[in-house]
Amino acid sequence: MTLSNDWIVGFIDGEGCFSFSLIKNENLRFGYQIQGEFTVVQHKRDIQLLYELKTYFGCGSVAVNHGDRWHYRVKNLEQFLTIIIPFFEKHQLKTVKKFQLPVFKEICLKLQAKEHLNETGFDEIKELVKKLSALKR
Amino acid sequence: MTLSNDWIVGFIDGEGCFSFSLIKNENLRFGYQIQGEFTVVQHKRDIQLLYELKTYFGCGSVAVNHGDRWHYRVKNLEQFLTIIIPFFEKHQLKTVKKFQLPVFKEICLKLQAKEHLNETGFDEIKELVKKLSALKR
Numbered sequence: 278m279t280l281s282n283d284w285i286v287g288f289i290d291g292e293g294c295f296s297f298s299l300i301k302n303e304n305l306r307f308g309y310q311i312q313g314e315f316t317v318v319q320h321k322r323d324i325q326l327l328y329e330l331k332t333y334f335g336c337g338s339v340a341v342n343h344g345d346r347w348h349y350r351v352k353n354l355e356q357f358l359t360i361i362i363p364f365f366e367k368h369q370l371k372t373v374k375k376f377q378l379p380v381f382k383e384i385c386l387k388l389q390a391k392e393h394l395n396e397t398g399f400d401e402i403k404e405l406v407k408k409l410s411a412l413k414r
Numbered sequence: 415m416t417l418s419n420d421w422i423v424g425f426i427d428g429e430g431c432f433s434f435s436l437i438k439n440e441n442l443r444f445g446y447q448i449q450g451e452f453t454v455v456q457h458k459r460d461i462q463l464l465y466e467l468k469t470y471f472g473c474g475s476v477a478v479n480h481g482d483r484w485h486y487r488v489k490n491l492e493q494f495l496t497i498i499i500p501f502f503e504k505h506q507l508k509t510v511k512k513f514q515l516p517v518f519k520e521i522c523l524k525l526q527a528k529e530h531l532n533e534t535g536f537d538e539i540k541e542l543v544k545k546l547s548a549l550k551r
Contacts, residue, residue: 278508283420288508290421291428323509371415371425372460 278325280333282368289365290372293317295381296413297406307399311388311406313381315351315361318342334360357385373412380409415462417470419505426502427509430454432518433550434543444536448525448543450518452488452498455479471497494522510549517546 294316299309315337319327327339327349337351351361362382369375384405392398431453436446452474456464464476464486474488488498499519506512521542529535 280508281420283418284424284427284508287421287424287426288428289424291425319509326508371417371421371463372456 278329280329282364285330285333286365286368286370289317290370290374292319293374294413295374295377295409297381297384297409299403299406306394307396311384311393311402313352313354313357313385313388315357317349318346319348321345321347334364336360354385354388357381358389377409377412380405380412384409415466417466419501422467422470423502423505423507426454427507427511429456430511431550432511432514432546434518434521434546436540436543443531444533448521448530448539450489450491450494450522450525452494454486455483456485458482458484471501473497491522491525494518495526514546514549517542517549521546 294314296316297311297313300312301308302310317327317330324339324347327347330349331337331339334351334356336353336356337349339347339349342348351357362378362385365378370378384402387393387398387402387405393402431451433453434448434450437449438445439447454464454467461476461484464484467486468474468476471488471493473490473493474486476484476486479485488494499515499522502515507515521539524530524535524539524542530539
């Protein structure tokens with residue numbers, strides 16, 4: 278099966294999800310871990326398609342989501358910045374997800390610059406995570 | 415906004431639905447109306463995209479689905495046979511929906527041939543509607 282750029286964009290407009298979560302972790306300075314995700318969930322009947330996405334992007338993993346649903350997921354900051362975000366900057370999304378992408382990128386860049394290690398930076402990232410979430414469908 | 419064929423296929427692989435329902439109607443010979451649907455549901459924020467699909471296919475309608483969700487929907491047998499099905503025969507779906515398309519088409523052809531007006535034909539169509547539904551995700 279060959280996936281075209283446009284098919285991938287259409288499919289991600291339908292089924293993809295860009296998100297960041299704050300995960301409580303008392304061992305960290307501000308009490309939270311900031312974790313990003315690019316995820317596509319499908320019924321296991323279409324698991325082959327998830328593996329095709331993994332091959333296409335050359336990163337991420339395929340695993341059970343819950344029940345008979347599986348996901349393709351990327352969680353690595355460097356892979357967001359070098360693979361996932363550049364792909365969707367080149368091939369523009371058409372749903373409201375196109376407005377999520379620059380916010381998702383801004384969070385990634387702040388994390389890469391270690392801004393989450395100072396209080397102002399951490400608070401700014403927290404606000405961006407809220408903004409990203411509010412843009413979700 | 416310009417929609418490419420591949421984007422549409424990807425988006426429909428994600429969000430589209432091909433279905434037939436049996437709607438109870440005691441005025442009809444076998445007690446049921448057989449109604450087909452090609453539907454895409456989106457949050458109202460992406461209503462523009464639904465209108466783009468309507469323009470692209472040159473048929474169907476956009477309306478409230480429920481709450482803040484809207485749909486683009488085609489319900490006309492001739493439009494299935496002359497527009498929707500030929501499009502997806504030319505531009506192949508990649509999810510299990512590709513297995514639904516020939517069943518959806520078979521039902522359309524039987525309805526076009528008025529096979530639902532005799533008992534054997536009606537029963538065959540009923541079985542195909544079940545088969546289509548079982549292929550759903």
